[in-house]
Amino acid sequence: MSTMTQAKPVFQKADRLKQLPPYLFIELDKAKRKLMAEGKDVIDLGIGDPDLPTSKEVIARLKETVDDPANHRYSMTEGMKVLREAIAAWYAKRFGVTLNPDTEVLPLLGSKEGIAHLPWALTNPGDAVLVPDPCYPPYRSGTILAGAEVVPMPLLEENGFFPDLGDISQKAIRRAKLMFLNSPNNPTSAVYSLEQLQEALDLSKEYGFAIAHDAAYSEIAYDGVKPASFLQLPDAKDHGVEFHSLSKTYNMTGWRIGWVCGNAAIVAALSQIKSNLDSGIFQPIQLAGIRALEAGDAALQETIAVYQNRRDLIVNGLAKAGWNVAKPQASLYIWTRVPTQESSMEFATRVMKQTNVVITPGVGFGPSGEGYVRMSLTLPTDRIEEAVGRLSKSLS
């Protein structure tokens, strides 16, 4: 007779993972993979990842530095001083904002990493975090993983996709430790004015919570628009931080390099979290990042021209087919109302089946994204033209 007892389950998923919002695109992803497996010519306008290459200068700098054994060891959590100084210099030049590179700048392994870890540094279980809805998902998931409570702030078109700050409940706002804001905005592509950011700053002073402004798209703007930095407001540094990234500005998503800057105490708290989790950015990537910040302006202007042309192709092409789409002033996205009576998921699913073009249902970014879809500008121009042709046919 066997004496074996019933094996115990190896593990049970932690509750914090079970609390994350469900992934809404399972069916849509499955349908997309099926089309691809069938050999269909799928055009994916769902992905927000630049197709343009990193500039040759930046790659050359990586190659120059990668052979040096001094660059092969652990780097420091706080990043190389030369990188922090280059970030501060870039900030002064671009925004006229002075930053202390030793205390007010912290390099990150991509800004997503810092964004998702920030609630670990600033909140306790039961605290509230004010999060835009729809939004870039890490604001929400980082808050949940830290055990704090997400309080959604709906972004409505009639308010220029800026949260209605007067609409946040008193109960929530008194428990708030942190507010996330994002301009230029993903997914809505809204660009907030300094006056709007000032409103948020005033509220944070009144109730005592920190502001984290995500400016990952500050340089990707069209028609000469120059999006503002939250830190341009006079005493913003007393109340918040701003996230930046080389990912979109210099086509470096795979390199994993960004930063947070502003309030020194918040920067130090995030650095303390990070010192327990990671061991810095590979130094050749930091050195190449400096090259991007110092010499990347010409490449950036070319990048903007490419995206602006694609934006115009989509908006003008769809207008001809009767789909009224507003031209975004910034970001890599077109955010527009579903042109039929369908939900965003129904519309995106049907369009994919009929045209093999993938667009993202707005509801995937939060409940207030329902009724909208997002299309990304990160495909080669000929593919964008092909997609517009197919979408136009499916509408007419």
Ligand SMILES: *Cc1c(COP(=O)(O)O)cnc(C)c1O
């Ligand atoms: C792409 C993106 C980022 C940048 O992410 P990295 O981790 O720096 O690559 C940050 N915020 C938003 C809103 C984004 O869309």
